[in-house]
Amino acid sequence: MAGVLIGLAAALAGCQREERQLRLDPPVADALDKIALMPNRIGGAPPEVYFKLGKPYEANAYNLSQGKRLYTWFGCKSCHGDGQGGSGPAFLDGWWYYGPELVSIFASIRDGRPHGMPMFGDKMTTDQIWQLAGYVQTIGSYEGQTAAPSRNDEKQARPAENRAPAKLLFDEGPSPVHLDQGPTP
Amino acid sequence: MIRAASKAGLSAMLVVPLTGCGGNWQSALDVYGSAAISLKHLIILIVAVCSVVWMLVMIALIAALWRNRDARSSSPEPGRERRMTMAVIGAVVATVLIISTFTVMSFIATRALTVASQDDLTVRVRGLQWWWGLEYVGPDPSHRFETANEIHIPVGRNVRLQLEGLDVIHSFWVPSLAGKQDLVPGRPNELTIRVERAGVYRGQCAEFCGMQHAHMALLVIAEPQEDFDKWATAQRQVATPPTDEEAAAGLRTFLTKPCAACHTVRGTAAAGTTGPDLTHVGSRRTIASGMFETTRGSLAAWIADPQTIKPGNNMPLVPLTPDELRAVSAYLASLK
Structure with missing residues (x-):
């Protein structure tokens, strides 16, 4: 009897669907724009509303998928490739010049960074920048995630985003990934 | 009494489905x-x-x-x-x-x-969530131009449509003109249409393609060759610079806000390709893929809150002040 009830509860839990936040109220978008960065613009804290919303840009598959589309639409590929880098740094290796925190990535996209990263603050809305930042973070994530963006239609030039990859690259091996920076971050 | 009522009800039930057969809007x-x-x-x-x-x-x-x-009672007859x-x-x-x-x-x-062996005009039709991108290609590269959601074609000519989906599978269906043809990502399809009578024919996506599949309509406008040539010549032109102060302010807002990152207005610095080409958006009959008639008011409503009008579409809610919104809508409505 208990087994049946547990099974039923599990089946019902399967009915729960992830909710899509399609329209961000302008005041919420305003609040989400107010991140607190450290003075050196590396690391910091997202605004409180971000946690109240339940970290929507890391845990929500729809936002990650939209981020993936924005990655192509806003030309990120032309410098960063599919994450393996090019004239811009790679994300796949999990080596973050400005730290792995989402706020740093958000700030990099919104305000730009020295040596060629342009600012997108005037080209994208706050919502879009968060979506894109969330997606970029999954590319070089240290841990596998339950939320993942949708699959590629075109040829996949790299592993899927929700695997736990970058950590492996930092394992001590015969040849470290970053010769100049050492095998561990 | 009851009989009369049921009779009336029955005829009403018959009339409702039959009205669906009338009109040439989309049948x-x-x-x-x-x-x-x-x-x-x-x-x-x-x-x-x-x-x-x-x-x-x-x-x-x-x-x-x-x-x-x-037959059961009688004996079987001969033959x-x-x-x-x-x-x-x-x-x-x-x-x-x-x-x-x-x-x-x-x-x-x-x-x-x-597909007809000989075509008079080629149009690339791209299906996107949830609108139709159109590119008129000619033998002369200078005759190429882009528009969206409204296909103008000359009457009595073979028009070759090169169909391709850019995100998911869509299907091109204008019931009055031809059967369905899918737009598949990575696999171009072709469809030749030939319209015998001038008119406006509605079509829509016929393959479920996501949340706003139902709001992915298009118009085919068949017109005499002279009218079509006039239209095509006008579409090839770059956008006319704004003449009044409000529209000029609208252009400035358009270029400094995220609008220009996704939309192209030929003749200005706006050259985004993610959204529809807006060079002559004011000349199209509808906006947002057949959702509204193009007026300054509907343009303003759409820009002010696209996610309430068509939830899930890829046009973001860009925060604008009321003055900016008025100016941008005036500018876009002036793009004839």
């Missing part, structure tokens, strides 16, 4: 394209013949039931077996003949649908 029974005409002839032939066959079968069935009652055999053979021969005729007619109709 496969009201055809003006050569492909749709041959399809309609085929389906009418098949329905007519099948109706006659069905009635004959029913008559034979009822007659058989009727006869059987008398009955022979007549029955003849009837069965006749039915088999008729069936073979009818199905062969259908096969031939269907083959002839399908031939009319295949």
Whole structure:
């Protein structure tokens, strides 16, 4: 009897669907724009509303998928490739010049960074920048995630985003990934 | 009393589905394209013949039931077996003949649908969530231009549509002109349409493609060759610079806000390719893929809150002040 009830509860839990936040109220978008960065613009804290919303840009598959589309639409590929880098740094290796925190990535996209990263603050809305930042973070994530963006239609030039990859690259091996920076971050 | 009421109810129930057949807005029974005409002839032939066959079968069935009652008591009459055999053979021969005729007619109709060897105009149609991107390509690269959601074509000419989906599978369907053809990512399809009468024909996506599939409409506007040439010449032009102060302010807002990152207005710095080309957006009949008639008000409403009007679409809610919104909508409405 208990087994049946547990099974039923599990089946019902399967009915729960992830909710899509399609329209961000302008005041919420305003609040989400107010991140607190450290003075050196590396690391910091997202605004409180971000946690109240339940970290929507890391845990929500729809936002990650939209981020993936924005990655192509806003030309990120032309410098960063599919994450393996090019004239811009790679994300796949999990080596973050400005730290792995989402706020740093958000700030990099919104305000730009020295040596060629342009600012997108005037080209994208706050919502879009968060979506894109969330997606970029999954590319070089240290841990596998339950939320993942949708699959590629075109040829996949790299592993899927929700695997736990970058950590492996930092394992001590015969040849470290970053010769100049050492095998561990 | 009750009888009259039920009669009225019944006729109302009949009228509702029948009204769906009227009007030439979007109907496969009201055809003006050569492909749709041959399809309609085929389906009418098949329905007519099948109706006659069905009635004959029913008559034979009822007659058989009727006869059987008398036959049980009396002894079998001579020559009955022979007549029955003849009837069965006749039915088999008729069936073979009818199905062969259908096969031939269907083959002839399908031939009319295949891509014409000679086309007068080529349009690349790209299906996106949830709008139609159009690119008119000509032999001369300078004749190329982009527009969206509204296909103008000359009457009586073969127009080759090169169909491709850019995100998911869509389907191009203008019932009055031709059958459906899918737009598949990475696999271009072709469809030739030829319209015999000037007019406006509505079409829509016929393959479920996401949340706003139902709001992915397009218009095909068939017009005489001179009108089409005039339209195409106007579309090739870059956008006319704004003349009044408000529209000029709108252009400035358009270029400094995220609008320009996704939309192109030829003749300005705006060159984004993610969203529809807006160079002549004011000349199109509808915006947002057939959601509204193009007016300054509907443009403003759309820009102010696209996610409430068409939830899930890829146009973000860009925060604008009321003055900026007024200016941008004035500018876009002026892009004739």
